[in-house]
Amino acid sequence: MELLLLISKVDFTLPLKNPVVIFSLVLFIILFAPILLQKIKIPHIIGLIIAGVVVGPYGLNFLSRDSSIVLFGTVGLLYIMFLAGLEIDISEFKKNRKQIAVFGIATFLLPLSIGCLASYYILGYSFLSSLLLASMFSTHTLVSYPIASRYGIVRNRAVALTVGGTMITDILALLILAAIAGAAKGEAGTGFWVQLSVSCVAFVATVFFVFPPIIRWFFKNFHDSVSQYIFVLAIVFLSSFLAEVAGLEAIIGAFFSGLVLNTFVPHSSPLMNRIDFVGNALFIPFFLIGVGMLVNVRVLITGTGALEVAGVIVAVALITKYLAAYITRKTFKLSREEGNIIFGLSASHAAATLAIILVGYNIIIGESENGQPIRLLDEDVLNGTILLILVSCAVSSFVVEKAARKMAVNEETSTTEEEESNERILLSLAHPESVTQLVDLAVMLKPKRSEVPIYALHVVSDTLSDENAQTAGRKMLDAATKYAAATENAIIPLTRFDSNISNGIVYTIKGHNISDVLISIQRTTEQQSFFGAVAQETLQRTFETIFIYRAIQPLNTLKRIVAAVTPSGEDEPGFEHWLHRLTMLSKEAALPITFYTTQKTNFAIRAYLKGRPVEAEFKIFDKWEDFLIFSRELRRNDLFFIVTSRKGNVSYNEVLDKLPYYLINYFSDYSFILLYPKQFGHEIDIEGISTSDYKIIEALSERLGSVNKAGSLFKRLFRK
Structure with a gap:
C-alpha cells in the first residue's frame, strides 16, 4: 500500500514534467531504439528520429519540445559540426581544395536554381519567397556523419569534399537569408553589408589567429584530462557564440573551432576518444530525438496543399543533391561508393534548413482581408519542410550506411604496407x-x-x-x-x-x-x-x-617536423620503414614536414611520398659538418627528427659522433627524435655475446664498411 501511495504522488500527466522521469525515458530511447531497429536493417540514426516522432508532441505526447530538449539538441548539432572540423584530414582537405570548391558551388547552385524555378512556377510563390525556399534546398546538415565516423572513413576524400562543401553551401545560403530578411524589413542597405563584412572578417581573424596561441599555451601547461575536455568545449561554444555575434549561424563557428583544434587534438589521443564518446553517447542522440519531435505526420492528411508542397520540396531537394554528387563524382573520377557517400552526407536536411524556413515563416509581409497575417513562407511550406527532414534523413542514413560499410570492408581487405603483420x-x-x-x-x-x-x-x-x-x-x-x-x-x-x-x-x-x-x-x-x-x-x-x-613539450602543441637525413640514407635497409613511420606521425599529429637532405635522398623521399597526402617541403642539405645551421633553422614548437646511423653502416659519417654534444649545447630547448634505421643484422646470434664482443664487431664494421660482414667474420673467427 505504501508503494502504491508513493507512486500515486508522482505526476504522470502528459507531457511528462518530472525531470528525472524525462531524462530516464530519453536514456532508454538512446539505448534501445537503435538496437530494436537495427534488427530490421534500419540505421540507428533513423531509429532515434523515429523515436522522437513517437514520443514527441505529434505522437504519443510523452515529451514536449521544451527548453531542455532545445538546449541539448543545439549542443548536439554544434557537436556534429565541431566533430566534422576536428576529424577532417587537414592535408587531404588542402590537397582537395579545388574539388571542394567545385562541389560546394555545384551543390549550392543546382538546388538554388532548380528550386527557385519549381517554387515560382509549380507552387506559385513570389520571387522573394521562391528564392528563400530555394536557399533551403541548397543547405544540408551532416546528420549521417556519425555513421561515417563509426566505420572509420571520415578521412576519406569523399567525406572531406562533403564537409568542405557543407560550409560553402551553408554560408552562402545564410547570406541569402540575411539579405532577404533585411529586404523584407527594409534594412538591406549598404550599411548592412559593410557591417556584416567587417564582423565576419573580425570573427575569422579571432578564431584562426587569436585562439591558436591560447590553445597551445593551455595544452602545454594543463595535462589533466577533465580540464582539457572542458577547455575544448569552452572553445567550441565561444566560437559558436562569436559566429552569431558576427551575424552568422552558430554551426559555422562550431565547424571553424573544429578546424582550429584539429592540430591540437590528435585523432588517436585519449582526448579525442573522450570527445567522440560523450558526443555520440549523449549530445548527438539528443539532437536526433529533437529533430524527430519536430515531425508532424498529420500533415499528410491535412489536405492536398500540404501534400503538393511536401512532394515538390522532397523531390527537388533529393534530386538536385544527387545531381551535384553525380557531377562531382564524374568530374573527379571518384568511385561509386565515394559518390554515394557524397550524396548521402549532403542529402540530409535539418538544422540550417529549419532555421531558414522558420525565419521565413516568422516574417510577416502583409495582412489578409480577414485580418490574418500573410507570411513570407506559409504553413504548407513549414509542414512540407518537416516532412523533408524525416525523408531526407532516412535516405541519407541508408545511403551512407551501405556505402560506408563497403568502403570499410575494402580498406580492411586491401593489403597495404601500413598493415604489415x-x-x-x-x-x-x-x-x-x-x-x-x-x-x-x-x-x-x-x-x-x-x-x-x-x-x-x-x-x-x-x-x-x-x-x-x-x-x-x-x-x-x-x-x-x-x-x-x-x-x-x-x-x-x-x-x-x-x-x-x-x-x-x-x-x-x-x-x-x-x-x-x-x-x-x-x-x-x-x-x-x-x-x-x-x-x-x-x-x-x-x-x-x-x-x-626527448619530449620538451606535448606532441599536440608542436607546429612542424624538421627532418634531417644523413647522406645516403636512402640506401639503408630500413629507409622505407622509418619514412613510413614518419609520414604516419605527420598525418596523425597534423604536422607538416620540412626535409633537409642531399639531392639524391630528396629524389628517393619524393618518389615514396608521391600520391600520399603528406604536406612536405624539401631543402638541400649535404654538409653535415655545418650541422649547427639547424640552430638557426629550427623554430619554437618544432620537432627535430634526426635520421642518424650506427657505426659502419652506409649512411654513417664521423659528424654523427658529435650529435650528443650539439644537442646538449645548442638544441636543449627543442623536442627531438633520434632515429636509427633498421639493419640486416639478425643473423648474428646475440645470446652470450658480451659488450666487449660487440666492440670487436664495431671495430671490424668500420674496416669492412658493413655490420653484416663484420658479424659474419666475427662468427667465423671466434664462434666456431
Whole structure:
C-alpha cells in the first residue's frame, strides 16, 4: 500500500514534467531504439528520429519540445559540426581544395536554381519567397556523419569534399537569408553589408589567429584530462557564440573551432576518444530525438496543399543533391561508393534548413482581408519542410550506411604496407614522467586498422633486490596500460628480470620479434650521459629501428617536423620503414614536414611520398659538418627528427659522433627524435655475446664498411 501511495504522488500527466522521469525515458530511447531497429536493417540514426516522432508532441505526447530538449539538441548539432572540423584530414582537405570548391558551388547552385524555378512556377510563390525556399534546398546538415565516423572513413576524400562543401553551401545560403530578411524589413542597405563584412572578417581573424596561441599555451601547461575536455568545449561554444555575434549561424563557428583544434587534438589521443564518446553517447542522440519531435505526420492528411508542397520540396531537394554528387563524382573520377557517400552526407536536411524556413515563416509581409497575417513562407511550406527532414534523413542514413560499410570492408581487405603483420612496437619504460609521452608516440606510429601489438617493458636487474624499483616499474606499466586504454589501444605489459637492463631489452626484442623500439631520454648537461649506458648498449647490440625520444613539450602543441637525413640514407635497409613511420606521425599529429637532405635522398623521399597526402617541403642539405645551421633553422614548437646511423653502416659519417654534444649545447630547448634505421643484422646470434664482443664487431664494421660482414667474420673467427 505504501508503494502504491508513493507512486500515486508522482505526476504522470502528459507531457511528462518530472525531470528525472524525462531524462530516464530519453536514456532508454538512446539505448534501445537503435538496437530494436537495427534488427530490421534500419540505421540507428533513423531509429532515434523515429523515436522522437513517437514520443514527441505529434505522437504519443510523452515529451514536449521544451527548453531542455532545445538546449541539448543545439549542443548536439554544434557537436556534429565541431566533430566534422576536428576529424577532417587537414592535408587531404588542402590537397582537395579545388574539388571542394567545385562541389560546394555545384551543390549550392543546382538546388538554388532548380528550386527557385519549381517554387515560382509549380507552387506559385513570389520571387522573394521562391528564392528563400530555394536557399533551403541548397543547405544540408551532416546528420549521417556519425555513421561515417563509426566505420572509420571520415578521412576519406569523399567525406572531406562533403564537409568542405557543407560550409560553402551553408554560408552562402545564410547570406541569402540575411539579405532577404533585411529586404523584407527594409534594412538591406549598404550599411548592412559593410557591417556584416567587417564582423565576419573580425570573427575569422579571432578564431584562426587569436585562439591558436591560447590553445597551445593551455595544452602545454594543463595535462589533466577533465580540464582539457572542458577547455575544448569552452572553445567550441565561444566560437559558436562569436559566429552569431558576427551575424552568422552558430554551426559555422562550431565547424571553424573544429578546424582550429584539429592540430591540437590528435585523432588517436585519449582526448579525442573522450570527445567522440560523450558526443555520440549523449549530445548527438539528443539532437536526433529533437529533430524527430519536430515531425508532424498529420500533415499528410491535412489536405492536398500540404501534400503538393511536401512532394515538390522532397523531390527537388533529393534530386538536385544527387545531381551535384553525380557531377562531382564524374568530374573527379571518384568511385561509386565515394559518390554515394557524397550524396548521402549532403542529402540530409535539418538544422540550417529549419532555421531558414522558420525565419521565413516568422516574417510577416502583409495582412489578409480577414485580418490574418500573410507570411513570407506559409504553413504548407513549414509542414512540407518537416516532412523533408524525416525523408531526407532516412535516405541519407541508408545511403551512407551501405556505402560506408563497403568502403570499410575494402580498406580492411586491401593489403597495404601500413598493415604489415610482422610489425611490433616496444616501449622501454625507465622514467615515470615520460610514460604518457612514449605511449602517445607509439599510438601515432602504429598503423591504423591493424593489429600491430604494442609492448611496454620494464627490466629489473636480478643482481639488485630493490623493492622500490620493482614497485616503480609496476606503476609505470599500469600507467601505460591505462593511458593506452583511453585511446582504445591495448598495451601488453612485460616485466623482465635479467643480469642487466640492456640484456633484458635486447633479449625481449629478439624473443618478441620487435620491429620498432622507443626509448626516452631525459634532459642532461653531460655528453657522457646523454644516451645513458642502457640506450648506448642497446644500440650496439640490436639492428631494429630505434627511436630515441626527448619530449620538451606535448606532441599536440608542436607546429612542424624538421627532418634531417644523413647522406645516403636512402640506401639503408630500413629507409622505407622509418619514412613510413614518419609520414604516419605527420598525418596523425597534423604536422607538416620540412626535409633537409642531399639531392639524391630528396629524389628517393619524393618518389615514396608521391600520391600520399603528406604536406612536405624539401631543402638541400649535404654538409653535415655545418650541422649547427639547424640552430638557426629550427623554430619554437618544432620537432627535430634526426635520421642518424650506427657505426659502419652506409649512411654513417664521423659528424654523427658529435650529435650528443650539439644537442646538449645548442638544441636543449627543442623536442627531438633520434632515429636509427633498421639493419640486416639478425643473423648474428646475440645470446652470450658480451659488450666487449660487440666492440670487436664495431671495430671490424668500420674496416669492412658493413655490420653484416663484420658479424659474419666475427662468427667465423671466434664462434666456431
